[in-house]
Amino acid sequence: MKVRVPRIAPSEITPQGVYFSRRALLAGALATGASSLLRAAEAPPAQGAPLSYTANAQYSVKEPPNKFEEIAGYNNFYEFGTDKDSPSRTAHALKPRPWSVKVYGESEVQGTFDLEDILKGVSLEERIYRFRCVEAWSMVVPWVGFPLSTLLARFKPTSRAKYVEFTTLYDPQQMPGQRVRVLTWPYAEGLRIDEAMHPLTLMVVGLYGRVLPNQDGAPLRLIVPWKYGFKGIKSIVKIGFTSTQPRTAWNVAAPDEYGFYANVNPQVDHPRWSQASERRIGAPFLAARRPTLPFNGYAEQVAGLYQGMDLRRYF
């Protein structure tokens, strides 16, 4: 069954006050404009509109979260440049509304869905997750989102759907970093279907209770807390169900350095650097380095997914 959604979503004509305050959006846009003018003065990243959500303590770590300025000012988002501070400076070019997501592949429901349709009926929750970058730094982030499983279930994947693949927007006008072929654009990522359906796997739309800043992957990004950060694909425009393992951007770029699984694993080093420990961003001087935990501390919940697998081979 194919579902076609009209191109002009009702929300484009009538703003949904509950989810989006137009005034806040406008203020945000103005602040973004101002921050690009005041770049030298290091204006803090603009705050998005507030979201309504419930805190999910069960899925939250007790560690203190990083500051908003750190999470929204220190980003690997090569679509906006390869320096950590370039996304926060250039991501204002991205237009996260209107936005649609194409669903295809081995599922009963397919088609192009407006973001508002995707978010309709989902209940947003805040989860404070550890975030471990493959570069051996880490943060603690209060994401706002919903389990990916609830979204995927709506598309009714068939028995042939063994993997889910995700694609980032490709538009060098909005994403100036794509003019340089640092990676194969558009960025692509993928999960095994059981990883995608795991309750910890989160579709993120917000940060610190507000709409996700562009540089963190607005309007829709993936977070898989037991995997290295690059698995958390940003600004998603396509979700596909496949029977074979999808190609993923970093794996294509350097297959010996970045695997498909990319589970956080202190035992398996990156060929060029150690993964045994990490530095927590924002921690005090001389007290920032800490041991890296297997599966980023989520082993109890996810180790079972990889039973019997050689994690050195499937890194």
Place this chain on the structure above:
Amino acid sequence: MTLTQRYRFIYKPLVFAACLLPLAWLACGAFGWFGASLGADPVKELEHECGKTALNLLLLTLAVTPVRELSARPQLLRLRRMLGLFAFFYVLLHFTIYLVLDLELNFATLGADIAKRPYITIGFTALLLLIPLAVTSTNAMMRRLGRRWQALHRLVYVIAILGVWHFYWQVKRDIREPLIYAGILGVLLGYRIVRARMRQRSAAPAGARAVAARAAELTSTSQAVARPRPLGAANNPQ
């Protein structure tokens, strides 16, 4: 004012101050002076900026010879030692930040990194190789070592290659910046190879010399390159 006085009282203090500017800028960032900031990961910023400043100064040091020869300003040599020593200073800072702020004095990790991580192995090698050059940079050491001084200080070519390689190897994906460094280093080292060849040729028998002279006529730069360098200038900065 004589040339020596100008160098002593004007140019050298100016270069000294300029070499301290990157450190001053990092200090502003670290302490938040003048609204400067090192960003969300100040340790990495300090580490990388000191490393890059060391590389910049190393390349500047290597640029002294071509510039003084091509511009016919042999006196520029008087600045080279200071540039080289500042390169060493920033390499030491880079290493200290890595050991103290990044590894937090975990010597076991330091040992493992040096042994197992090729980019750290070559970076550390470059640091070790710089030590004898810094130690023998004084006038007294130059006199004592005589001709061997120059042979020893040719190590700087190896050090520069290791340094750029160290930079290239630790970059995750965007290799444009290390490639720029490699390109500049290639030009600086290539200049020396070309110059050595030209000299060899001009020292060759008359027939070959005529060919070399003809070649030198054809391009103005090769004329400049072929200009005989004042002997002993390299070992005698004063």
